[in-house]
Amino acid sequence: MTRAAEFTDDFPCFLCGSPDYKVLHRKGPYRSVKCAVCGLVYITPRLVSSAILDLYDSKYWQSDRAKDYGYTDYLADAPLYLSTYKMRSRIIDEYKDSPGKVLDVGCAAGFFLKVMDDKGWETHGIEVSEPVSEYARGELGLHRVRTGDTSCLLDLPDDYFDVITFWDVVEHLEDPRCALKAAQPKLKDDGILIVETQNVESTFAHVLGRNWQHYKYEEHLYHFGPQTIRKLLAQSGCGRFQPMNIPMTSNSNVLMWASPDHNYLPKQNIINGD
Ligand SMILES: [Zn+2]
Numbered sequence: 129m130t131r132a133a134e135f136t137d138d139f140p141c142f143l144c145g146s147p148d149y150k151v152l153h154r155k156g157p158y159r160s161v162k163c164a165v166c167g168l169v170y171i172t173p174r175l176v177s178s179a180i181l182d183l184y185d186s187k188y189w190q191s192d193r194a195k196d197y198g199y200t201d202y203l204a205d206a207p208l209y210l211s212t213y214k215m216r217s218r219i220i221d222e223y224k225d226s227p228g229k230v231l232d233v234g235c236a237a238g239f240f241l242k243v244m245d246d247k248g249w250e251t252h253g254i255e256v257s258e259p260v261s262e263y264a265r266g267e268l269g270l271h272r273v274r275t276g277d278t279s280c281l282l283d284l285p286d287d288y289f290d291v292i293t294f295w296d297v298v299e300h301l302e303d304p305r306c307a308l309k310a311a312q313p314k315l316k317d318d319g320i321l322i323v324e325t326q327n328v329e330s331t332f333a334h335v336l337g338r339n340w341q342h343y344k345y346e347e348h349l350y351h352f353g354p355q356t357i358r359k360l361l362a363q364s365g366c367g368r369f370q371p372m373n374i375p376m377t378s379n380s381n382v383l384m385w386a387s388p389d390h391n392y393l394p395k396q397n398i399i400n401g402d
Contacts, residue, residue, distance in 0.1 A: 134179040139172040140163065142176035142305075142350065153338040158345035160282075166359060167330045169351040173247070177302060181277075183347055184257035197346055200238065203263065205331050208209070213295075217243050218289055223320050226299040229292030233281070233311060236298035238264030238273055245270065252289070254280045280301045288311045293322040299348045308364035321369050322360070329353030357383050 130258045140147040141163035142203070148164035149172075162169050174179045175183070183197070191198030199205070217240070220230075227248035232240050235253030237260040242398070245268075253273035255261035256304055264273040276278050278301065292311050298304040308323070315321060327333065327344040328351035352360065361369055 133310060134166075134176050135173045136176055137173060139170065139174070140284045141168050142170060143168045143356060143363065153343065155240070155338075155343070155345050160343060160345070160351070162209075163208070166356060167353065168356045168359075169353070171345055171349050173347055174349055176245075180302065180347075180349075181256065186259045188257065189260055195341075196344055202260070206237070206239060210243060213240040213243045216240070216295070219322070220244075220320070224290060229288060230291040230293070231284065231289045231311075231314065232293045233278060233307065234294060234300070235264060235270075235273060236260050238268045240257050241270050241273070242268045252284070254278065266351060278310060278340065281307065281310035281314065284314050289314050290319050292317055292319065293324075295324050296323070296326075299325050299350050299352070301341075302349060303366045304350065304356065304360060308361065308366050312365045321366060323357070323366075323383075325352050325357065327353060334337050352383060354383065 135157055138147075141149065144163060144166040146163055146165040151163060152160045152169065154160075157173060158170055158171055159173075160171055165323070174180075174231075183198055188198035189202040191200060196199040202209075204385035227244075227250075229250040229252070229313055230241070230244050231252040231254070232238075232244075233254050235241055235255045236257070238251075238255075239251055239265065241251040241253050251272060253261070253264060253270060254277075255264065255273060255275060256277045258275055261273050261275040264270045284296055292315055294307075294311075299306050301327070311321070328342075328350075329339075333351075342351065358371075
């Protein structure tokens with residue numbers, strides 16, 4: 129359990145600095161608020177940094193309260209994640225004719241990287257959680273997975289990766305701008321960046337309100353919409369990347385950004401969402 133001392137003071141908006149917001153929902157000590165100026169939805173107060181880091185221990189991956197925190201049994205659901213990432217990897221097939229080098233930031237147990245490894249890619253990962261990054265290396269043989277936070281990005285070579293992915297990660301980071309800024313120079317000029325996160329402006333989010341499944345107050349610190357993710361990318365030096373125009377029939381709950389290619393249109397609906 130968290131203690132009162134583990135919560136931050138009230139926050140101004142991460143994107144524009146405004147202290148003005150409208151409270152959307154409350155849960156325990158937490159509030160989800162919407163910035164009055166730029167519309168970013170964020171959590172204030174939230175856990176302090178050290179308590180956020182502590183979230184990602186082994187309990188996170190085998191949680192007895194997955195509605196609010198972590199996963200019921202992440203590793204047991206490996207077939208599900210492998211199947212989802214196989215579908216997602218087809219996005220990359222649309223851009224890249226042959227295997228190259230891929231970095232997955234926040235790679236968890238390495239299921240996306242396993243899919244890419246099977247396709248012949250050189251795979252690199254960064255994962256803050258010790259138990260699952262050990263699983264990625266030990267069980268899946270993904271030897272280039274590092275255990276650490278996004279500052280590990282600084283140790284990687286510039287102009288090296290064909291693809292860098294952030295699957296369901298930016299909402300967890302205290303400073304997603306810093307992480308994206310660090311990732312950007314690691315991409316080759318024709319590299320693609322995939323940033324995927326839940327869409328707080330989606331119909332699901334509006335209809336479900338406080339019951340939207342992504343309001344997990346300890347771990348999801350930000351909830352982006354199309355405009356605020358665009359602002360985040362612009363502030364991170366990633367303004368050249370464009371949204372993926374994916375015909376997501378029932379899944380406009382997912383925001384995806386990739387590639388400087390403005391004309392990209394996938395051949396089929398290849399995302400089944402979260
Ligand atoms: Zn703002």
